[in-house]
Amino acid sequence: MPITYTSNEQIEVYRFSLPVAIIIPLLALAIQAFVPRWLPFFNIVDLPFLVVVFFALARRSQITGLLTGAAIGLLQDSLTNYPLGLYGISNTVVGYGASSLGVKLDVENAGSRFLVTLFFYVVHEFTYFLIARGLVRLDLHWSWWHELGSALANALVAVALFAFLDRFKQRA
């Protein structure tokens, strides 16, 4: 599972139809809000975050990536009881970072997707933690074990989810 450097000429850039670009994030939000009602442990999986990473890696455009991250993050914030912007900012950072990485690395195989998701999940959580503590004064505790466990779970889900979402990709 090599993560290989690729030249800009070699990379594939994808786009998505408008319905897919709207429905998939909304569906991810709905599932994220609905499933923990029966399966509380499902909360460790962050589907909106995974969708942000997927779109950013596939589109390989930093601006589109960060805007997608901001939009999905703000929608995710609006379901919580905390101020809008916590998930917005962290998903913006993730969208920008993932699309930047997508330009430089081959992220089409399962191994690289696993590692990229693992890395960006920690980035996402760390950003959220900083904002929540620094700006909103929420009393959060950072636990490496918990974060790494969640990152592993999200990375595993990402491999399966990305393979499914690949069906909706269209060559640009």
Next chain:
Amino acid sequence: MENLITRYRNVTILVAVLFAQVLGLAVQVKRTSENESTRLIRVWTNDTISPLEKGTVLVHMSLRDLWNNYVNLRGVRQENKQLKDQIQQLRIEQARLSEDATQAHRLQALLGFKEQFVSQTVAAQVIGTSGSEQSRSVYIDKGSRDGLKQDMAVITGDGVVGKVLRVFSGTSQVLLINDQTSGVGAILEKSRLQGVLRGTANGDVVLEKVMSDEPVQPGDKVLTSGGDQIFPKGLPVGSVTRVAPGAELFYKIDVKPTADLSRLEEVLVVTEVKDREPSVADSGPPMRAADILAARLPTVPDKPATDPTKPLTAAPTTPGAQPTSPPASHPTGTAATPGAQNSAAPSSVSSTAQLKSANGSAEPKPVKPAVAQPNASVPAVILKSPKPANLTPSPASSSSGTQTAPAQEQPQGPPQ
């Protein structure tokens, strides 16, 4: 400068978007009434997501009902029999509790206590969560159309769940008591120590600001205190699981909620709470406080009376008779009217005798005046009656010597 921005266009946009969000966040945190201008995106998201959730819940409930009501009927007959037995036991229990409640109600009325009770609720179905590990809130399928408003209490049969945080037209967001931004005024059932119940970052519930001057044991029940003006007083919240010395003079108490907050399905939203002063008329046939307390006190073992021939004439029963003990010795310190003071002794005796008769004792036991002495403080409530003239003993009791239910001795009218 322009060249620089063009060169670093992507980074510039990233910084601009982040800055806008940080600014928005700072404004929201600073603003006290956050609801007013940040609602739109919440409303849009909610309106988009909630129909999906409602539809899924509807399908799930229909399938479950279909299965439970028409397919999975094995063992229903046996269960029915068990439930009938349980109903019988509960009826007996209910009769006993009803009597206790009536008595408590009457005493409250006599003491002029205001009681707070849940007069109206709306049943709601939980349709979704916030979908976040940090934010502990759920969505229910009732909103402003159903009369829900912000800050209404949300409960289940087990206990308190949370409060309504945001109300949309057809749905509402409920902040659970284990969220770290929630706070519930709570009281420990045994020690009556008050504190504030809060959620923690990892979803536990702690009771804070409880003074450590009285011991608190694991297992003690925690109830709502009513001090927060949201939750009615006396609702069960949880039980103490661990007690540790906290900062300064306060305990740090871990509480396990009575309601299972991770598996909520149906909840009740308290839409109306009323304060009312219980009236004696509401509480069934009138009965004197002295009789109630005498019935509850342990009976004195039977022993030969000092003067068995005149067991009941020792206590003065005429209205104008002087009290046997000075009024100043009364524990409550309430000014005593002679008639009222005198009426206490025979009444407690009579109720004790009645209780024994009701329990199956065929012949009434000889009643001793001395029995009344432990109950010297009993008539405190009666002494507060606005109409002491009504405390005249019945002619029957004074003439025949047998103490029957002193219906004429009831304090008439509302308590002060």
